[in-house]
C-alpha cells in the first residue's frame with residue numbers, strides 16, 4: 001500500500017491536517033537521517049500518527065471499545081489509541097515500536113525509543129504548520145540533542161494550563177536533566 005497516497009485520501013477534506021502530517025514526515029526523515037535511525041520506519045510512524053485525528057466521535061468511540069482501550073481516557077488522546085488500532089488492523093502494521101509511537105505520541109512515555117522520540121519532537125517542529133518561537137527553538141535543539149528537544153517540549157507541555165497525563169510527568173522525571181533554558185526576545 002502506498003501510505004502517502006492513502007493519507008492524502010483519508011485527509012482529502014482536511015488540508016491543514018494533511019499539511020501537518022506531511023511536514024511531520026519530512027522532519028522525521030531529516031531527524032532519522034541525522035541520527036542514523038531507520039528512515040522507513042520514521043516515515044511510517046509519521047504518516048500514521050494522526051490517521052484517526054478526523055474520525056467522527058461515534059466511530060472513534062466504537063473503535064476505542066473494539067480496540068479494548070479505556071474510554072475514560074481524555075478524548076483528546078483518543079486519536080492516538082484509535083490510530084494505533086487502525087495501524088494494526090487496517091494498515092497491517094505489527095511492529096510494536098511503530099504502534100507504541102502512535103499510541104504515546106500526544107503524551108510522551110518514559111520508555112520511548114529514539115524513533116518514538118523523533119515523532120514526539122517532529123510533531124511540534126515540522127515546518128509546514130508549526131511556526132511559533134518555541135517550535136523553532138525545539139527544532140534547533142533537536143539537531144544538537146534529541147533529548148534536549150524532548151525535555152524542552154515536556155517542560156513546555158507541563159507549564160501549560162492543562163493537567164497532563166501521568167506518562168508526561170513520568171517522562172519529564174526521566175528527561176528533566178536535559179532541560180536547558182533558552183532565552184529569546
Ligand SMILES: [Fe+2]
Pocket residue numbers: 020024049050123
Ligand atoms: Fe500530529
